[in-house]
Amino acid sequence: MKILVACGSGLGSSFMIEMNIRKIIKELGVEAEVSHTDLSTAKSEKADIYVGTRDIADQLIGLGGEVISLKSMIDFDELKDKLKSGLGKKGLI
Amino acid sequence: MLDLILDILSVPAILVGLIALIGLVVQKKPSSDVFKGTIKTILGFLVLSGGAAIAVDALGHFGVMFQEAFNVQGVVPHNEAVVAMALEKFGTSTALIMAFGMLANILIARFTKLKYIFLTGHHTLYMACMIAVILVVGGLEGTVLIIVGSILLGLVMALFPAIAHPTMKKITGTDDVAFGHFGTVGYVLSAWVGKLVGKNSKSTEEMKFPKGLGFLRDSSVAVAIVMGLFYIVVAIASGKTFVEELSDGQNFIIFAIIQAITFAGGVYIILAGVRLILAEIIPAFKGISEKIVPDAKPALDCPVVFPYAPNAVLIGFLSSFLGGIVGMLVLIGMKATIILPGVVPHFFCGATAGVFGNATGGKRGAFLGAFAHGLLITFLPVLLMPVLGDLGFANTTFSDADFGVVGIILGNIIKIFVH
Numbered sequence: 001m002k003i004l005v006a007c008g009s010g011l012g013s014s015f016m017i018e019m020n021i022r023k024i025i026k027e028l029g030v031e032a033e034v035s036h037t038d039l040s041t042a043k044s045e046k047a048d049i050y051v052g053t054r055d056i057a058d059q060l061i062g063l064g065g066e067v068i069s070l071k072s073m074i075d076f077d078e079l080k081d082k083l084k085s086g087l088g089k090k091g092l093i
Numbered sequence: 094m095l096d097l098i099l100d101i102l103s104v105p106a107i108l109v110g111l112i113a114l115i116g117l118v119v120q121k122k123p124s125s126d127v128f129k130g131t132i133k134t135i136l137g138f139l140v141l142s143g144g145a146a147i148a149v150d151a152l153g154h155f156g157v158m159f160q161e162a163f164n165v166q167g168v169v170p171h172n173e174a175v176v177a178m179a180l181e182k183f184g185t186s187t188a189l190i191m192a193f194g195m196l197a198n199i200l201i202a203r204f205t206k207l208k209y210i211f212l213t214g215h216h217t218l219y220m221a222c223m224i225a226v227i228l229v230v231g232g233l234e235g236t237v238l239i240i241v242g243s244i245l246l247g248l249v250m251a252l253f254p255a256i257a258h259p260t261m262k263k264i265t266g267t268d269d270v271a272f273g274h275f276g277t278v279g280y281v282l283s284a285w286v287g288k289l290v291g292k293n294s295k296s297t298e299e300m301k302f303p304k305g306l307g308f309l310r311d312s313s314v315a316v317a318i319v320m321g322l323f324y325i326v327v328a329i330a331s332g333k334t335f336v337e338e339l340s341d342g343q344n345f346i347i348f349a350i351i352q353a354i355t356f357a358g359g360v361y362i363i364l365a366g367v368r369l370i371l372a373e374i375i376p377a378f379k380g381i382s383e384k385i386v387p388d389a390k391p392a393l394d395c396p397v398v399f400p401y402a403p404n405a406v407l408i409g410f411l412s413s414f415l416g417g418i419v420g421m422l423v424l425i426g427m428k429a430t431i432i433l434p435g436v437v438p439h440f441f442c443g444a445t446a447g448v449f450g451n452a453t454g455g456k457r458g459a460f461l462g463a464f465a466h467g468l469l470i471t472f473l474p475v476l477l478m479p480v481l482g483d484l485g486f487a488n489t490t491f492s493d494a495d496f497g498v499v500g501i502i503l504g505n506i507i508k509i510f511v512h
Contacts, residue, residue: 007396008310008311008312008396008440008441009312009364009437010364011213011214011215011364011367011368011371011394012212012213012215012216012274012393012394012395012396013393013394013396013397015214015368015371015375016212016391016393016394016397019375019376019379036368037368038311038312038313038361038364039310039311039312040311040312040313040314040361041365053396053399053400054400054403055310055396055399055400055403055406056310059308059310059311070400071400072265072400072401073393073396073397073400074265074267074269074270074393
């Protein structure tokens, strides 16, 4: 199980979202590899779930994984809800 | 024995590894994680140096062609490229200033009213590097260098989010999250311009705007395209004969394109290195700060504001880039060092300036605010480069506004004290 977070240069935003995802999956008791990267790399990296803010999430569609598009980078509850439903679709919770 | 230890510590790659190791141990991570994390951090530093060599080589060809064509120095501001270049010489002091600067940030947030923790790790690294360069050029060394540098870095990390916060609250509608990106002066300028011109101007988000520029978010692609244009223009201007001597006979246009994409490749590797360096250090910093200053506001990277105004993001980029071109023409007219509009700063910072300008002055604010920002980040490097010592002669420099402002002030103050 791999969750990949992407942003423009893969340095700041995606890293913050990754840290929040780690917190959430720990709470949920799910085992998953979580990492963050830039858009170019994301397009050539296999993952089960891709995460990005709504302004770039379009570019993650068609890579073979579930895509989670976030309205806000700082809304922890939004991330948690969407992640839960994503993990649900993958049969993990 | 002591000599050996000092030798080991003066290798920057090992030093950053050690900082990561301490962070991991403090967080009580299992020993396998500590070992893995430390090795990855060291690897990150070495990967970064490799990327630097590639980017600097490609940029060197650009510099030579530019000089031949226009008889002045041409500079494409790009944080990653200049930092990677500087770390070769200033790696040790940068790593120490970064580590103690983060501690200073935590202490400042704990004991003063500046309750901001600056979490944009790559900017912390770049700012640590620039402060190290300026202080060393100014004549500081040893313990004094590290102490002064760390306090300065900690202050800058806590102060700039405070400056951005009033507009940030307006954009996000919450007081819980702050803004941490060293382009603040440009964003605040944009918000101010927005206030001046934006009376009765509607928000950018009420207009229909094409989505076609989304591919520019893919920063390697954007760098390759824009640098490709610069390289081709410069190759044509310096002449086929000159370039083909440089390229050992390879067609001059093909050479220009390949060198531009090579530069983008070098930056790509540098970014991968930066990512590895920060992977263990930032979570440790975040974890420790949350324990010591639970009421602090995390200051986050600039794209945090993008989803609030996607149209302002595009308008801001285009308008800031336009400001960069106008600024460049002014510099050509003045026969000064020529600062070309680098795509990365105009995209990320210009977009952010657009969002700030929109928050105070609608679409007129977004357009004119970002335009003012574009002019600002074109002129600041001209004044910054003279205080960077040898690094001031490179074909790239620090790009975002706060680097310019902090660097110019610091570099000139230190001149008064030391000379």
